[in-house]
Amino acid sequence: MEKQTEPSGVYEVFVQRDHLDPMMHVGSLLAPTNELALQLARENFTRREQILQIWVVPRTHIYSAEEDDFHAREMDRSYREVSGYTENGRLWRMFKEKEITLEEIVRYVEQKKQSKHDLHREESHES
Amino acid sequence: MDSQRLEEEFVKRVQSGAKIEASDWMPDGYRHLLIKLIHMHAVSEIMGVYPEKEWVPKAPNLRRKLALMAKVQDEMGHGQLLLRIVEDLAAPYGKGREELLDDLVEGKVKFHNVFHMEARTWADAGLIGWLIDGAAIINQASLLSTSYAPYARILKRICAEESFHMQHGENVILSIAMGTDEQRKMLQDSLDYWWYSLLFFFGPLEITPAAQKMLHYRIRTKTNEELRQKFLAKYVPRIWSLGLTIPDPTLHYDSKLERWHYAEPEWEVFQKIVSENKGPKSQERIALRRIAQDQHKWVRLAMTTGI
Numbered sequence: 177m178e179k180q181t182e183p184s185g186v187y188e189v190f191v192q193r194d195h196l197d198p199m200m201h202v203g204s205l206l207a208p209t210n211e212l213a214l215q216l217a218r219e220n221f222t223r224r225e226q227i228l229q230i231w232v233v234p235r236t237h238i239y240s241a242e243e244d245d246f247h248a249r250e251m252d253r254s255y256r257e258v259s260g261y262t263e264n265g266r267l268w269r270m271f272k273e274k275e276i277t278l279e280e281i282v283r284y285v286e287q288k289k290q291s292k293h294d295l296h297r298e299e300s301h302e303s
Numbered sequence: 304m305d306s307q308r309l310e311e312e313f314v315k316r317v318q319s320g321a322k323i324e325a326s327d328w329m330p331d332g333y334r335h336l337l338i339k340l341i342h343m344h345a346v347s348e349i350m351g352v353y354p355e356k357e358w359v360p361k362a363p364n365l366r367r368k369l370a371l372m373a374k375v376q377d378e379m380g381h382g383q384l385l386l387r388i389v390e391d392l393a394a395p396y397g398k399g400r401e402e403l404l405d406d407l408v409e410g411k412v413k414f415h416n417v418f419h420m421e422a423r424t425w426a427d428a429g430l431i432g433w434l435i436d437g438a439a440i441i442n443q444a445s446l447l448s449t450s451y452a453p454y455a456r457i458l459k460r461i462c463a464e465e466s467f468h469m470q471h472g473e474n475v476i477l478s479i480a481m482g483t484d485e486q487r488k489m490l491q492d493s494l495d496y497w498w499y500s501l502l503f504f505f506g507p508l509e510i511t512p513a514a515q516k517m518l519h520y521r522i523r524t525k526t527n528e529e530l531r532q533k534f535l536a537k538y539v540p541r542i543w544s545l546g547l548t549i550p551d552p553t554l555h556y557d558s559k560l561e562r563w564h565y566a567e568p569e570w571e572v573f574q575k576i577v578s579e580n581k582g583p584k585s586q587e588r589i590a591l592r593r594i595a596q597d598q599h600k601w602v603r604l605a606m607t608t609g610i
C-alpha cells in the first residue's frame with residue numbers, strides 16, 4: 177500500500193521484436209511501481225505487435241553524456257568506413273572483376289544449397 | 304521433467320528454428336560447445352591483432368596507418384564483445400573474464416592457425432585483411448543463423464564492422480597488384496606463404512563428433528567443407544584475375560561434382576601449430592599477451608572494483 181502513495185516516476189520503455197534484434201527504445205510512461213510500469217508498457221506499446229520482450233527502466237537509472245561534444249568527430253574517419261574505399265569497384269574492373277560487398281557474401285553463405293548456376297558464374301571468370 | 308525429456312524437447316525446439324537466450328534452460332552439452340566455440344572465437348580476435356599491429360609503425364602512409372589502427376581497434380572490440388557472451392555462459396562454472404584470459408596465456412584455449420603465422424611483408428599485412436578476413440567473414444556469416452541468440456546478435460554487429468575490413472584489405476591488395484614488378488612478386492610470395500593456412504582455417508574435411516553435435520544443436524548450420532567451398536568460389540576467380548598463381552596446380556572447379564578440387568593442406572603439421580602453439584610466431588605472441596595481461600591488471604581491477 178505504501179508504494180501507491182509515492183509519486184509516479186518516469187519509466188523508459190524498450191522492446192525487442194525478434195531474437196536477432198536489439199532492444200529498441202519506444203517511449204516512456206508514468207507509473208508508481210516497476211510492476212505497474214511493465215503492465216502499462218504492455219498496454220501502451222504492444223497492443224498489436226507481436227513482441228518478445230519488454231524492459232522498463234526508471235529514467236533516474238539512465239546515465240547519459242551531458243556534454244555536447246561527447247560524440248564529436250574531430251577528424252575525417254573515412255579510412256575506417258566502407259565509403260572510404262569506393263574506388264575498389266573501379267580498380268577491380270581494371271582486372272576484369274567486380275567488387276564484392278559484405279551483403280553479397282552473407283546472402284551467398286546463407287543459401288541453403290550452392291546453386292549450380294552460381295558456381296558456374298564464379299568459375300566462368302577464369303576461362 | 305527428467306533431463307532426458309528436457310533435452311529432447313530442447314533439441315526439437317532448436318531444430319525447428321527456435322532461438323535460445325542466456326537465461327533459458329539449456330543442456331550442459333550445448334553450453335559446453337558454445338563456451339568452447341565462442342571462447343576460441345574471442346581469443347582468436349585478440350590474437351589476430353598481433354600480425355596486423357606489427358605493421359602499424361611500418362605502414363606505407365598515414366591513411367594506411369590510421370586504417371590499420373582502426374582495424375586493430377575493431378578486432379580487440381570483437382574480442383571484448385565475444386568474451387562478454389562467454390562470461391554469461393561460463394558463469395555457472397564460476398569462470399569470469401580473468402580466467403578466460405588466463406586460459407589463453409596458459410595454452411588452455413586455442414586460437415586460429417592463421418594467427419600463429421608471421422606477417423613478413425606489407426603484402427602479408429594486406430593479404431591478411433583481404434583473404435584471412437575474407438575467410439573469417441564467410442565463417443561468421445554462416446554463424447548468423449546460430450541457435451544461440453546472444454551470439455547471433457553480436458555476430459550481426461561484428462559482420463557490419465567486417466565490411467570495412469574487407470574493403471580495406473582489397474584496397475591494399477589492389478594497389479600492390481597495380482605496382483611494380485617487385486611489388487607484384489611480393490604479393491605472389493605472400494599468397495604462396497598463406498594459401499594452405501587459409502585452406503586449413505576452415506577445419507578438417509571429416510565431420511568430427513563435436514562438429515556433428517554443433518550441427519545437431521543448430522549452433523552451426525554449415526560444415527567446414529561447405530564453407531571452404533564457398534570461400535574458393537568467391538575468392539579463387541578474384542585471385543586469378545589479379546594475375547596471381549595459386550600454389551596448387553591441381554586446383555580447379557569440377558563441374559561434374561559441382562565442387563572445387565584442391566590439394567589438401569598438411570593437416571597434421573597445421574594441427575600441431577594450433578594444438579601445441581608451435582607456429583612461427585605462437586610463443587612470441589603469447590609472451591607479449593602475457594606481458595599485456597600482467598601490466599594491465601590494474602586496469603581490469605579498476606574496472607571491476609571501481610577504485
Ligand SMILES: [Fe+2]
Nearest residue numbers: 348377378381
Ligand atoms: Fe573480427
Ligand SMILES: [Fe+2]
Nearest residue numbers: 378436465468
Ligand atoms: Fe576483421
